[in-house]
Amino acid sequence: xxxDFPERDWRLLRELKPIALDRLCQRTLGEVQALCAxxxxxxxxxxxxxxxxxxxxxxxxxxxxxxxxxxxxVWRLTAxxxxxxxxxxxxxxxxxxxxxxxxxxxxxxxxxxGGRSKRSKKE
Amino acid sequence: xxxDFPERDWRLLRELKPIALDRLCQRTLGEVQALCAxxxxxxxxxxxxxxxxxxxxxxxxxxxxxxxxxxxxVWRLTAxxxxxxxxxxxxxxxxxxxxxxxxxxxxxxxxxxGGRSKRSKKE
Numbered sequence: 001x002x003x004d005f006p007e008r009d010w011r012l013l014r015e016l017k018p019i020a021l022d023r024l025c026q027r028t029l030g031e032v033q034a035l036c037a038x039x040x041x042x043x044x045x046x047x048x049x050x051x052x053x054x055x056x057x058x059x060x061x062x063x064x065x066x067x068x069x070x071x072x073x074v075w076r077l078t079a080x081x082x083x084x085x086x087x088x089x090x091x092x093x094x095x096x097x098x099x100x101x102x103x104x105x106x107x108x109x110x111x112x113x114g115g116r117s118k119r120s121k122k123e
Numbered sequence: 124x125x126x127d128f129p130e131r132d133w134r135l136l137r138e139l140k141p142i143a144l145d146r147l148c149q150r151t152l153g154e155v156q157a158l159c160a161x162x163x164x165x166x167x168x169x170x171x172x173x174x175x176x177x178x179x180x181x182x183x184x185x186x187x188x189x190x191x192x193x194x195x196x197v198w199r200l201t202a203x204x205x206x207x208x209x210x211x212x213x214x215x216x217x218x219x220x221x222x223x224x225x226x227x228x229x230x231x232x233x234x235x236x237g238g239r240s241k242r243s244k245k246e
Contacts, residue, residue: 021167022167023166025165025166025167025170026166029170029173032155036152036155037156042145043149043152044141044144046152047184050152050155050177051181061170
């Protein structure tokens, strides 16, 4: 891709950011609720697991949503796509140039969520 | 109270620590679940509120349970009592000397949980 993130894609990314962010938060809250209800752990074990999980999720959230600028747009979009918080339809609205960059980055950085055998440094 | 935390009280504190810790974690998990289900907030607002809450609770937990030694015992017991994670019956099992120290400390540091008008530096 050329150096500049295209204006049309940039507007689209800013439009989709709050939707994707809400989706990630919704998923995290669901995971938190499941963990709180995990009968296989003591309350203290659940609490510790909650801390580990929420710290890991916050790293993911920061990597996809913090400091969104045109110069970081491909990184952020790649992270959003990798986290699975953009639908195929939404991703399909980006230009072919941007999509190619993101898909190539994902190929290099690792498979999209669901296809990853290892998800973080902690695993 | 004399300089040394009495042996009998020290054994009792170590016996009650895991019970009080479990109680604090249980209460925190309940608060987390209520927050996750708060329909008055967006998913992102809930997520941010979750972060704030869990950080605050972790400070409380550390103040009451981390680094438990005889030299920190009155501090830790005071924090546990202030957090309301020891019942009156459990607290009543400590020697009068220890109880007096704790109650005096609570009087100086602020009312027990429930009686506090302000709970932390964040409020």
